[in-house]
Amino acid sequence: MSGARLEVDVTKRLGDSVEIAAAFESGPGVTALFGRSGAGKTSLVQMIAGLLRPDRGRIAVGGRVLVDRAAGIDLPAHKRRVGCVFQDARLFPHMTVRRNLLYARWAGGRRGALGLAAVCDLLDLADLLDRRPGALSGGEVQRVAIGRALLADPALLLMDEPLANLDGPRKAEILPFLERLKEEAGVPIVYVSHAMEEVIRLADTMVLIDRGRVAAVGPVEDVTSRLDLRPLTGRYEAGAVVAARVEAHDEAYALTRLSIAEGRELLVPRLRRPVGTTLRIRLRARDVTLTLAAPEGASTLNILPGVVRELAPAEGPFVDVLVDAGAPIWARVTRLSVDRLGLAPGLAVHAVVKAGAIDRASLGRAQ
Amino acid sequence: MTDWLTPLELEALALSARVALWSVVCGLPVALAVAWLLARVEFPGRSLVNGLVHLPLVLPPVVTGYLLLLLLGTKGPVGGWLQEAFGITLAFRWTGAVVAAAVMGFPLMVRAIRLSIEGVDGRMEQAARTLGASGPVVFATVTLPQILPGVIVGAILAFAKGLGEFGATITFVSNIPGETRTLSIAIYSMLQTPTGEAAAIRLTVIAVALSMLALVASELLARRAGRRVKGLEG
Numbered sequence: 100m101s102g103a104r105l106e107v108d109v110t111k112r113l114g115d116s117v118e119i120a121a122a123f124e125s126g127p128g129v130t131a132l133f134g135r136s137g138a139g140k141t142s143l144v145q146m147i148a149g150l151l152r153p154d155r156g157r158i159a160v161g162g163r164v165l166v167d168r169a170a171g172i173d174l175p176a177h178k179r180r181v182g183c184v185f186q187d188a189r190l191f192p193h194m195t196v197r198r199n200l201l202y203a204r205w206a207g208g209r210r211g212a213l214g215l216a217a218v219c220d221l222l223d224l225a226d227l228l229d230r231r232p233g234a235l236s237g238g239e240v241q242r243v244a245i246g247r248a249l250l251a252d253p254a255l256l257l258m259d260e261p262l263a264n265l266d267g268p269r270k271a272e273i274l275p276f277l278e279r280l281k282e283e284a285g286v287p288i289v290y291v292s293h294a295m296e297e298v299i300r301l302a303d304t305m306v307l308i309d310r311g312r313v314a315a316v317g318p319v320e321d322v323t324s325r326l327d328l329r330p331l332t333g334r335y336e337a338g339a340v341v342a343a344r345v346e347a348h349d350e351a352y353a354l355t356r357l358s359i360a361e362g363r364e365l366l367v368p369r370l371r372r373p374v375g376t377t378l379r380i381r382l383r384a385r386d387v388t389l390t391l392a393a394p395e396g397a398s399t400l401n402i403l404p405g406v407v408r409e410l411a412p413a414e415g416p417f418v419d420v421l422v423d424a425g426a427p428i429w430a431r432v433t434r435l436s437v438d439r440l441g442l443a444p445g446l447a448v449h450a451v452v453k454a455g456a457i458d459r460a461s462l463g464r465a466q
Numbered sequence: 467m468t469d470w471l472t473p474l475e476l477e478a479l480a481l482s483a484r485v486a487l488w489s490v491v492c493g494l495p496v497a498l499a500v501a502w503l504l505a506r507v508e509f510p511g512r513s514l515v516n517g518l519v520h521l522p523l524v525l526p527p528v529v530t531g532y533l534l535l536l537l538l539g540t541k542g543p544v545g546g547w548l549q550e551a552f553g554i555t556l557a558f559r560w561t562g563a564v565v566a567a568a569v570m571g572f573p574l575m576v577r578a579i580r581l582s583i584e585g586v587d588g589r590m591e592q593a594a595r596t597l598g599a600s601g602p603v604v605f606a607t608v609t610l611p612q613i614l615p616g617v618i619v620g621a622i623l624a625f626a627k628g629l630g631e632f633g634a635t636i637t638f639v640s641n642i643p644g645e646t647r648t649l650s651i652a653i654y655s656m657l658q659t660p661t662g663e664a665a666a667i668r669l670t671v672i673a674v675a676l677s678m679l680a681l682v683a684s685e686l687l688a689r690r691a692g693r694r695v696k697g698l699e700g
Contacts, residue, residue, distance in 0.1 A: 150592050176595035189593035193611045193694055206607050207598020251597045 103127065103161030103254055103287050109146055109153035119143065119311035122156075129281050129288045131298040131319070134308030134331070140291045143308070144259050147289065148183050149176030160255045160287075177207065182253030182286070186260040188244040190232035196243050197228040203251030211252025213284070218246045221283060222276055238269040242276060249284060256284070259291045270297075277301055295332065299323070299340050299381055307331055319379065324427040326411040326419060337419060338383040339429040345376045354400075354454070360425025366400040367457050384419055384431035386453045391440055393449050401452040403428070407444055410437065418442075422450050475669060477644055478652035485560060485635075485648055486628030489567035490575075490621050497575035497620065504576070505583040523573040527633025534566060534638040562639035563646050567631045571624030578623065582616025583609075615688040622684030626677050649673055 108122040119139040132140045145151035147158055149165065157167040160181070166173045190199050200218065203209040219225045222242045232240060241261050248256060261277075262270045274297070281288060281301060292298055298305060298319065305322040307315040309331050315322050323332050323340040343357040348369060355370045357380070372378060393402055405424030413419045418437050420430045428450050432442070442448070471479070503509070504516055522530050538545040539557045548554045556562035586609055594604045610617075632650040639646040641655060653669045656662030 148596050150595070175600075176592070177598050177600050179596075180598075181596060183593065183596040185589070185593065187589065189589050191590060191594070191608060202594070202599070202607075203597040206594065206603050209598045247597065 105130065105147070105255060105287065105289065106157070106159045107143070107147065109143075109156030109158060109166075111142060111146065111151065111153045111155075113139075113142060117311060121308065121311065121313045123306045123313050123316045125287070125289070125304045125306065125316075127287050128303035129290050129301050130304040130306060131302035132289060132291045132306050132308055133293065133295070133298050134314075135293055138308045139311040140293075140308050141259055142311075144183075144257050144289065144291055147255070148181050148257055149174060149179045163254065180209075180252065180254045182248030182251050182256045184241070184244050184248050184256070184258040184261045186263050188232075188240045190235075190240060190243055190247070192232050194231075195228070196224065196230050196232065196235070199232065199243060200224070200228075200247050200250055202247060207251060209250070209252045211250060213249055213252070215250065218249050221249075221279060222246045236269070237265050238272045241265065241273055245276070245280065249280075249286070253286055256286045256288045257291070258288060260293070261290075262292075262294070262297060274300060295323075296381075299379055320427070323381075324421065324429070326409050326421050326429075329411065329413075329419065337385075337413065337429060337431060338381045339421075339427050340379055340381050341426045341428065343378050343380050345370065345372050345374050345378065347374060363403050363425040364401075365403075365452060367454055380457050382428055382452060382457065384413075384429040386455070387422075387428055387430035388451045389420060389422065389430050389432055389436075389440065389442065389448045390451060391448060394451065397451070399451045400454050403450045403452065405448060405450050407442055407446045407448055409444060410442060422448060424450050428452070472665070474643070475652070475665065475672075478647055478649050478669070479672065481560060481563075481644070481647065482629050482649040485563045485567050485631075486625045488564045489571055489628040490625045492564065493568040493572055493575060493624060494617070494621055497572060497579055497624075498617070501576045501579035501583055505580045519576050520573045522570050522634070527570065527631075528637050530569060531566060531634035531637025534562075534569065534634065538562070538565065538638070556639075558639050558642060558646065560639075560645050563631075563635050563648060566634040566638045567628035568624075570631050570634055571627040574623040574627055575620035578616045578620030579613060582613040585616075586612050611694070614691040614694075618687045618691055619684050622680050622687070626680040626684075629676055629680070630673060649676075 105125045110118065110120040112118050119142050121139070121143055132143060134140050142151060146153050147165070152173060153166060153168060155168050158165045164172050165179050165181070191202065200215060219228070222245060224242060224246055227235065227239055227243065232243070235243065245261070262273055265273065278301065290301055302319050305317065305319045306313055307322055307328060314331055315325065315328055320340045320342055322328060329337065341359050343359045343365065346356045346358050346364065348355050353369045354366045355368070357365045357367060359365060403424040405422040405428065407420055408423050409421040411419050413431060416433045416435070417431050418434055420432055420442060422428045422430060430450060500515070500519060504512065535557060536542050540546060540549055540555060545556060548556065556565055590608050590612070591604050594608045599607065630650050631648070632654065635646065635648060636651055641647055641651050647655065649669060653666050653673070656666040656669070
């Protein structure tokens with residue numbers, strides 16, 4: 100089922116002023132539904148799960164129709180095989196972790212390819228089996244919730260802000276498990292979030308939701324690099340997402356060499372990733388400066404030749420400049436600099452990237 | 467036990483217990499269904515059903531008993547039909563006392579269960595559905611454990627009510643020793659005889675003790691079930 104594609108085209112009126120009208124398709128891997136709170140992400144997830152009925156439209160997973168109002172099809176939630184991991188986990192408090200994990204088996208009659216042992220192994224749950232949810236930490240609770248959904252043999256796994264209730268250290272504890280899940284579980288995942296670093300780290304495809312509508316769909320790198328979408332994606336610190344490959348480590352200087360495009364390389368502080376790994380990295384716009392000529396005698400290690408593609412005003416005196424340096428890179432410069440350098444689309448420039456520019460929290464593994 | 471309870475007292479006590487137990491056993495499934503309807507389903511006439519359920523709580527018990535007699539007596543519309551179709555007679559039988567106790571205890575059960583259903587965390591039920599559980603399975607595995615404290619409280623209150631029921635019972639099924647003379651009716655009867663006061667006091671003590679026991683038991687059971695549901699103990 101790893102190739103299952105999700106097709107969504109629904110409308111739903113919620114109250115007087117809110118309407119969701121969203122259409123998108125996503126392939127295998129992780130699809131992020133990204134948007135600010137109240138954008139309608141959770142309602143979309145509920146419609147996919149069968150907990151909310153769309154007024155109009157159709158949802159299918161791997162060609163299997165879950166709901167099609169025009170055709171009069173509306174599978175109840177328990178027949179959809181859509182696993183859910185909720186923000187608030189929703190473990191059954193009166194059952195042990197084991198009973199919770201196996202709930203789909205004894206109460207739902209589901210039998211999947213993944214067994215209890217494999218799921219315990221994947222999520223490191225073996226020591227928790229006989230505990231009760233009340234005695235678990237927030238991170239453990241979410242791991243159990245993920246395991247419980249996996250054991251329901253889902254054709255699609257929905258994760259509705261699974262990390263939103265956790266503090267920083269707990270998030271860091273769960274993220275590696277989510278990365279393993281993505282690689283090993285073989286289930287397409289829809290990941291709802293309003294935290295860009297999670298999206299960059301986990302998602303392949305990004306569906307940008309704004310006021311109930313799909314503002315953009317595409318690979319994470321593309322959607323996050325578009326300057327016109329910045330009001331929606333740029334609530335966090337502005338920056339571009341770039342796919343990179345670990346080429347070599349330099350132990351003597353504690354640096355790692357990454358290639359981001361043919362012949363374009365970056366030296367960054369040593370990353371604990373094996374050579375050959377493909378990563379997704381985010382370069383903060385404020386850590387990139389532009390020069391017309393290649394600087395000489397500078398301390399900066401990373402100087403990438405490129406061409407200015409687009410300029411967009413940012414807050415205050417700043418302008419964000421999109422530079423094509425083999426990969427799209429953002430630079431945040433002042434308006435004064437734009438005028439002095441005569442920055443305009445088509446102009447050849449050099450992007451100077453600080454070695455520490457990589458947003459380490461956002462390191463994701465690209466597929 | 468027989469040393470300090472006369473056979474007559476024992477008989478009244480056993481009958482009361484039997485009547486109360488059966489009234490709960492028969493009333494509980496209906497109370498669950500009605501509480502569910504009132505808490506979860508929007509239907510026309512909901513407030514009418516709600517009023518009807520609570521009627522025995524506000525009517526004088528004698529009136530309830532008289533209405534039961536009119537309805538379920540051998541000449542009543544329902545009672546007559548029951549007798550003709552199934553040969554079942556309720557009036558002046560211990561089974562009739564069960565009906566009277568069940569009707570009187572019914573609002574107590576429905577109230578307690580309905581409150582607990584309204585307090586159920588619907589998100590848990592949603593989670594169970596996404597895991598493949600159908601409606602009845604979700605109810606049995608997720609909803610019922612959550613409302614168990616309310617169900618226990620309702621059942622024990624109704625049991626206590628059934629033990630001591632007097633007005634509706636004596637009106638509907640009269641005062642027949644060994645058949646319908648329950649604890650309260652026995653106390654009443656003894657007070658009617660000049661020498662019965664001592665016996666009445668003994669029975670009163672028993673009644674008080676039983677009622678206290680029921681209340682304490684309900685409190686303990688409900689607390690335990692509550693703790694279980696919160697995942698605090700096994």
